[in-house]
Amino acid sequence: MGCCQSAEAHDNGQGPSNAGNNARPVALNHANHSSSQAAINRPHHVARSLSEAGASTRPSTPPPQVSDDRLNKPLRSPSPIQTSPTTFLQYPAPWSRSRLDKQREEFFETRVTGDAQAWIAVRRVCELLREDQIADAQAVLDASGLTCPRGRVVRARGKERRHGGIYDGTGKLYEIPEWVVRDPQDTIEDTATEKDEADAVAGVEDDDTDDDDFKSAGSPMASPRQEKGKGRARSLGREIKVRCRLSDRSEDLIVKFQEKEPASVVVERIRDIVGDKRVQLMFCGKPVGSDAPLLGLNGWKEGMVINTFIS
Secondary structure, three states: OHHHHHHHHHHHHHHHHHHHHHHHHHHHHHHHHHHHHHHHHHHHHHHHHHHHHHHHHOOOOOOOOOOHHHHOOOOOOOOOEOOOOOOOOOOOOOOEHHHHHHHHHHHHHOOOOOOHHHHHHHHHHHHHHHOOOHHHHHHHHHHOOOEOOOOOOOOOOHHHHHOOOEEOOOOOEEOOOHHHHOOEOOOEOOOHHHHHHHHOOOOOOOOOOOHHHHHHOOOHHHOOOOOOOOOHHHHOOOEEEEEEEEOOOOOEEEEEEEOOOEHHHHHHHHHHHHOOOOEEEEEOOEEOOOOOEOOOHHHOOOOOEEEEEEO
């Protein structure tokens, strides 16, 4: 019985002691685990804290914006041109002054794309640039709402072709040949004799020239050919004037014809002046058929220019 009590006492005595000893390592292990986990997580928390601190102290910068100045650089004087254009086979280089002026006028009168008012402004800009009035040209450009991103009115060549040119508010490009804004260095100035000969060309006049001017020039177009038959003039409609821009001379030719007469009548009257040569009428880049009435053709109206190629 004493042994049982001793054993029981021993068990009872050791029970709490063992329980306390066994509980301590668990607590220590838990503490060690917590401290280790904190050590593992500490760099992350520290890095995040530093990042947040840096973000709070770093000044905020707005996103970069494109300056409006890049969209419309100041105009520059056009570069010199060595020779006259060689792309016009009917007008071999070098060009005379009258030919250069005529080609410039024809260039602007035959533009069919873009805004008409914008082309008027572009034409004035080119005129001012030829006179080296850069500031005035810039003022016209700005007032018309046009922009010149590179400051060059004429587009570059080759790989740099995308540089230069004038644009309107919709992004439409207005491309201009270099000889429109600068005189080629090989341009031949007209002599007084050449000017007199050009003025003496039969049938040349302004829109307001009267019939007497036609007759004084000796033009058979002063009055349309009269043929037998009563009421012909009335049946062919009213008399109309057409300005023909001939490829072999520097002055325009004014031709009279009746409203309902075919284009072949105009061709024959031009041949009366230029001689026995091939005459081809062109309008809007298309040849005019000889049997078609000129009035109303592809939108042609009295006062519009008809390009005429002589060969």
